[in-house]
Amino acid sequence: MNSRRSWVIFGVAAIAYIAAVLQRSTLGVAGVAASDRFQTSAAILSSLAVVQLIVYAALQIPNGILIDKVGPRWLVVVGTAVMAVGQLILAFSPDISIAIVGRILVGAGDSAIFISVIRLVNSWFSGRIVPQVSQWMGNLGALGQILSAVPFAYLLHLAGWSVAFASAASVAVLAFVLSLIVLRDRPKTVMAPLAPSFRTVLGRLGPTLKRPGTQLGFWSHFVTQSSGTVFSLFWGFPFMVSALGYDTGFASGLLVVIVVTGLISGPILGLLTARFPTRRSNLVLGIVAMLAIAWSTVLLWPGTPPVWLVILLVIAMGVGGPGSLIGFDFARTFNPPHTLGSANGVVNVGGFTASFTMMFLIGVLLDLQHNLGWNTNLYDLNAFKIAFCVQYVVIGAGVIFLLNARRRARRQLEEDEGISVAPLWVALTEAWTQRKT
Ligand SMILES: N[C@@H](Cc1c[nH]cn1)C(=O)NCC(=O)O
Numbered sequence: 001m002n003s004r005r006s007w008v009i010f011g012v013a014a015i016a017y018i019a020a021v022l023q024r025s026t027l028g029v030a031g032v033a034a035s036d037r038f039q040t041s042a043a044i045l046s047s048l049a050v051v052q053l054i055v056y057a058a059l060q061i062p063n064g065i066l067i068d069k070v071g072p073r074w075l076v077v078v079g080t081a082v083m084a085v086g087q088l089i090l091a092f093s094p095d096i097s098i099a100i101v102g103r104i105l106v107g108a109g110d111s112a113i114f115i116s117v118i119r120l121v122n123s124w125f126s127g128r129i130v131p132q133v134s135q136w137m138g139n140l141g142a143l144g145q146i147l148s149a150v151p152f153a154y155l156l157h158l159a160g161w162s163v164a165f166a167s168a169a170s171v172a173v174l175a176f177v178l179s180l181i182v183l184r185d186r187p188k189t190v191m192a193p194l195a196p197s198f199r200t201v202l203g204r205l206g207p208t209l210k211r212p213g214t215q216l217g218f219w220s221h222f223v224t225q226s227s228g229t230v231f232s233l234f235w236g237f238p239f240m241v242s243a244l245g246y247d248t249g250f251a252s253g254l255l256v257v258i259v260v261t262g263l264i265s266g267p268i269l270g271l272l273t274a275r276f277p278t279r280r281s282n283l284v285l286g287i288v289a290m291l292a293i294a295w296s297t298v299l300l301w302p303g304t305p306p307v308w309l310v311i312l313l314v315i316a317m318g319v320g321g322p323g324s325l326i327g328f329d330f331a332r333t334f335n336p337p338h339t340l341g342s343a344n345g346v347v348n349v350g351g352f353t354a355s356f357t358m359m360f361l362i363g364v365l366l367d368l369q370h371n372l373g374w375n376t377n378l379y380d381l382n383a384f385k386i387a388f389c390v391q392y393v394v395i396g397a398g399v400i401f402l403l404n405a406r407r408r409a410r411r412q413l414e415e416d417e418g419i420s421v422a423p424l425w426v427a428l429t430e431a432w433t434q435r436k437t
Helices: 004-029 031-038 042-058 060-070 072-092 096-124 129-141 143-159 161-182 198-210 212-243 248-275 277-300 307-334 337-371 381-387 390-417 424-436
Strands: none
Touching: 004 031, 004 042, 004 072, 004 096, 004 129, 004 143, 004 161, 004 212, 004 248, 031 042, 031 096, 031 212, 042 060, 042 096, 042 212, 042 337, 060 072, 060 096, 060 198, 060 337, 072 096, 072 161, 096 129, 096 337, 129 143, 129 248, 129 307, 143 161, 143 248, 198 212, 198 337, 212 248, 212 277, 212 307, 212 337, 212 381, 212 390, 248 277, 248 307, 277 307, 277 390, 277 424, 307 337, 337 381, 337 390
């Protein structure tokens, strides 16, 4: 563990995850081109992205079960192949129905990748470095978003839909070949934690789902990553280009800011997670508060919000992505290794469920306002401001469930290990008085 070989595995796994994020995020950049190509409404168009995320979320637990049974390597290999096929279908689809089939396959292949690479990190690394390596994995993967925001967007503009999507598919093919050749489930010295049968894995799923620590991971992922995912994967680009009037280059640049913020804040969050394990939920809640402040300022701003404010908003969303990885750290520390694949699958459902719900509702609210004649332009600034308010409802509900799961997780920690976690303000006051004495 933590050997040179571990880093080689890490590198190839990161390439597979970058390829997955690239395939996933291409549609966000191609949203305006898609509406020209398929000539359809905002709700139908958002269903292209939504269907992909529904498939992604629906397959998390089955994929998690497969990881515990057959190991993560095969899931990465099959996942990259399925993504490549799906993206090629999208590249040459003449109409929206075939495009949806392509997107379903992209979502299915993509769904296998992240929880598999996180499982590889947990097998090839040990100790306090694990949260940091996970952060590196999550944030390097986000580079796939830069690939779609810059070279993919450029190709789309220059060479058109089919060439751009086929080129994206070729990156998935490269990841497929590398994964097949290089990846291995675990070091030879580590005993296989694979379950003897599917019946055994399925039998372990109930306890995994019931564990408050798994639920805490789920809700942490739900509340932190969804805002940024909705923005980067679909609605951010039309919002910035059509409602705020930014040119496409600048809008792509702001999507890149989200990724760069993740690369900077991720390692810091990784260090904080490792250093203050009993304060992980406070980190999560702090990130949600920051997102709420940034969004409220943008939405309440009279007229067009200034560019500096939109930059602050994308920075806040950029911290949300790495923040969601704290969810996987809850899964890791509250579950035994042989159920970690399934537990990670459960956690990863969180952010994506919140994302596709909000993504779809935003499309519905935009159409509704347009059909009611409130605005002539579908992508009007005020229409977006109203539609983006769904975040308060969805993420607000997530925070309530998170607090409930945290209370039960803390109670269990006290019963099982005698560790009692005081509220943050009590701990801070104690630390302050100790420093003074
Ligand atoms: N929130 C992401 C990880 C991340 C890190 N930085 C930005 N994003 C996550 O949980 N991803 C799951 C996936 O499949 O991408």
